[in-house]
Amino acid sequence: MVARGLRYIIALGQVLRLAGPHMRLSGSHRLKRPKPLFGKLLCFGKPPLFGKSLRFGIAVALLCPLLTPAPAAAQLILQGAQPQMLKRQPPGESKRPARPGAAGGSSVRSATSHGLAQRPAVVTPTGPAVAGRFAEPTLFGTDLYLNGNGSSLKLTRAGNGVSAELKLAGRAIGSPDQLCQVDMASTGSLLALGSPDGLPRYRIDAPVCPIDLDVMDDAVIANGPDGGACTFTQAQCRAEVTGLWGPKGTSLGPKVRDIERERGRADAALRDVFRQVLARARGPEVTREAAEQAGFSSRRSMQCANYVAEDSHGFCNTRLTQARVAGLRARLSPQATAEARAQTPRPAAAAAQ
Incomplete structure (x- = not known):
């Protein structure tokens, strides 16, 4: 009975050893354990090998997983868990970033040396999105x-x-x-x-x-x-x-799409610059600026209603919006701000001091 129980313990040790399969991310290297004959004889031999000593049987059951190799098992490679290998620089390529205006597009920081895919540079417009130059x-x-x-x-x-x-x-x-x-x-x-x-x-x-x-x-x-x-x-x-x-x-039909794009940019620029104007306004100036903006929208609608085929092209609305943006930006200039402060009357209490 003791021998049969030890057999069960040994079998259980083998099951526990095989229950944890080896999971590798790459199969380039694999450590192999030695296969000593002593371990096989000790663990899979007949009961007389280790006698009827219960302590010795338990020790053998615990040591068998270490003394005998595991049978070959298929390695599990998880998709997406493979290590990212750095790409090598081709011999003929230069590691310097492309110069502006050179073939291949805009200038971007070179990422080839780090194995990263290059992305096109994002160019953010910095100039005003309104007309107002002499052409x-x-x-x-x-x-x-x-x-x-x-x-x-x-x-x-x-x-x-x-x-x-x-x-x-x-x-x-x-x-x-x-x-x-x-x-x-x-x-x-x-x-x-x-x-x-x-x-x-x-x-x-x-x-x-x-x-x-x-x-x-x-x-x-x-x-x-x-x-x-x-x-x-x-x-x-x-x-x-x-x-x-x-x-x-009647001549603006072919330019409708261009005018629509200009109008979208002008409307966005007007919202942005008006927020800046309100951010600088203090006290009653906020109400005055809001009333002025509402008055502009009303005047623009009335004035552009007289432009021929305005509903078809929106040329008048676009140009008046661009002019409004130019005016508000001029008001936000440092020189205009300084002049406005100089013209603002000081309170009587402050003037007395």
Whole structure:
């Protein structure tokens, strides 16, 4: 009975030894244990090998897993658990990153030496997403039309300055049913007023009809006298001048997709810059800025409703939004901030100190 029990103990030891299979991540190396004949005879021999001593049998049962080798078992290689080996640099490749403008795309940090896959560099736009530059090939010498039709404006270079030529379509004074036209041309260069609202501004300094022109790439925002119209008494004609002057509305069909992309960027830029304006505002300035922004949205809707085919292309909405962004960014400039602080009246208590 004792011998049979020891046999069961030995068998149990073998089962426990085989229950833990070897799990390797790679099969490049495997340690092999020696296969001594003594272990086989001791563990699998007949009972007379170790007699009827219970202590000796228990010791043999515990030592048998160490004295006998395990039978060969299939190695389990877990998918995804294999070690990542570093890729070797091909002999002909350079470890230097690609130079900007070279073949293969933008410049990225070299990762080949670390065995990592290269990713294209992400370029984040840093400049304003609005128009507002002088683009002589598209603006100068091109006819621009008020609200995409009717009165026309042409800006040209005049030496180091800019000259303007207008053909204003209006209605006869006292007879609104009759149409009239007034031609205006600057005798010299327009008066340059800098960029107070972020866009180059020029003035047609005519006593009968002074007009301020904020110049963009392919459009001009004009602001005339109070009421938005000029009255020419001698010609008995009254003509509207305030509004957006741009290409004919019926000619913008092929550019609809480009305008839509520009509008999306302009709307995003407006939200971003307006948040910055509100962050700098203090006290009642917050309410004033919010009211001004709401007023701009209302004026834009009313003004662009007059642009020909605006519902089809959205050109007017896009350009006025871009101009608004340029104005708010100019307001956030360090120089404008310093001037605003200088003009802010100090409280009486602070002034007394």
